Amino acid sequence: MARILVTGSTGFIGRHLVPALSIRRHEVVEAGRRPRPDAPRFIAVGEIGPATDWSQALADVDAVIHLAGLAHREAAEAEFFTVNDAGTRRLAEACHKAGVKVLMILSSIAAREAERDPRSSNAYGRSKLASETHARGFAESGGAGIILRPPLVYGHDAPGNWQRLQRLAASTTPLPFGAVRNRRSMCSVGNLSHAMVTSVEAALGGTGGGTFEVADREVVSLAQILRWLRAGMDMPHRLLPVPVSLMQAAARVAGREKLKTALLDDLTLDPSAFIRVFAWSPPETAEEAVKRSGQLYAANAGVRNQASAGS
The missing domain is CATH 3.40.50.720 (NAD(P)-binding Rossmann-like Domain)
Structure with a gap:
């Protein structure tokens, strides 16, 4: 200890x-x-x-x-x-x-x-x-x-882009991302916490040190993320296969380059060095973690809605 x-x-x-x-x-x-x-x-x-x-x-x-x-x-x-x-x-x-x-x-x-x-x-x-x-x-x-x-760290109570993505997934609107096959590395907050505990314990024992990329094992697309979030929320996928080139052009015209980068571009990491040095294995898959994030987000939203209705 x-x-x-x-x-x-x-x-x-x-x-x-x-x-x-x-x-x-x-x-x-x-x-x-x-x-x-x-x-x-x-x-x-x-x-x-x-x-x-x-x-x-x-x-x-x-x-x-x-x-x-x-x-x-x-x-x-x-x-x-x-x-x-x-x-x-x-x-x-x-x-x-x-x-x-x-x-x-x-x-x-x-x-x-x-x-x-x-x-x-x-x-x-x-x-x-x-x-x-x-x-x-x-x-x-x-x-x-x-x-x-780490890349984007996610969980049901995450701030920033992940919170906005969950809000988007929770809407009843069909979303135009069914054809997006980009490659994104992410890291669940559970996997990141486990990685931090594992590496600190190893370093206290005299093993490891340096700079490492850390992420879930899986590289995922925006379409996969939204499908898993909506599955966790017990919602139909409702993703429309709008051509990616059309969405990219619309984002450029609207001056939303940062949004385009966050949603449609590739960003991959290589956690293999961290996995090797610290003998680390992520305790959960990206699919498990994203679905649970959606489930908890929907459950908490329901609690908030009930509290608002009762006030």
Whole structure:
């Protein structure tokens, strides 16, 4: 059993990771911006940045899993770098000073895109790429540094694009994506949590470190995702085979390039190195995870609707 600090524990991924660590009998310390009187092991550290005081949170900690960061909203470039870059540097320095053995940084596949083409990447991707250097610096100072680059992480309570996709799947409208055969890597929040627990435990035992892409084993298409979501919601598929070229042209005319990229383009990862180094096997298939996401989303929507009707 280890004492593990999780930053950003109240976020989407943190809400799933903390129970996964507890099941493995680790002592979890949580850190975030604001106090939580209901959580005795939660330590408020204020804003994440170059001046954050981590000393209390890092007391007697064996490993740190750093999830906290700026994402999923519009912000100035300087703000992304203050939180994701300078904030991670401050944490890595504090970890070294406190004698922490393992520092894991949850990065993003956006960092890979920034690495390949900095000029066309966004501030988020560049700031996540910058944050990775601090985990490598921590490793050079004698600890174990693990950097994970996931793609879209999904689950019924996920924010951002996945929430919008679930909302789209839950509509009764026929959708024009039946002919979309793109190739997308994704990662269920259950698989990601399992991967983080597995690799941190291995690193505490002296095995593994470096930068890894992590994802579900399967590469899927938008049409498959929508079919599985609607199956989980106990709905008919109702996907119309509209030609992809027609949808791409319509998106360009409407100025929706980002939407086209998110829905219709390819984006694949290679998790084979992570699987090999940590002897990891994803505990659930993409089909199982997407269907369950749809099922839970529909169930929660029903609860919300009943509450609204009764108010």
